[in-house]
Amino acid sequence: MAHSIFFMWAPRLLSRARELGDRLIVGVSTDEFNAGKGKKTVVGFHDRIEIVRSLRYVDEAFAETSWDQKVSDIGKYHVDTFVMGHDWEGKSTSF
Numbered sequence: 301m302a303h304s305i306f307f308m309w310a311p312r313l314l315s316r317a318r319e320l321g322d323r324l325i326v327g328v329s330t331d332e333f334n335a336g337k338g339k340k341t342v343v344g345f346h347d348r349i350e351i352v353r354s355l356r357y358v359d360e361a362f363a364e365t366s367w368d369q370k371v372s373d374i375g376k377y378h379v380d381t382f383v384m385g386h387d388w389e390g391k392s393t394s395f
Contacts, residue, residue, distance in 0.1 A: 314352075
């Protein structure tokens with residue numbers, strides 16, 4: 301989760317994602333990772349991750365620091381279903 305505007309759509313996305321499995325684990329992009337993607341954050345990482353953790357749909361949230369981390373996190377957290385926001389629609393991924 302990257303942008304400060306995530307406040308508007310995150311609860312709906314996370315609620316729908318939670319319905320797809322038994323647990324919902326969310327990667328929250330750090331400020332440094334966002335800067336590397338060319339994204340500016342208004343709400344800092346520590347506040348964003350605490351907000352995400354406070355949502356009733358979320359079982360766990362962790363810092364996402366790189367693109368490569370997604371692949372290792374899938375194995376680390378034994379992911380069966382991987383959900384990304386609509387901003388990824390039509391984009392290819394390497395995992």
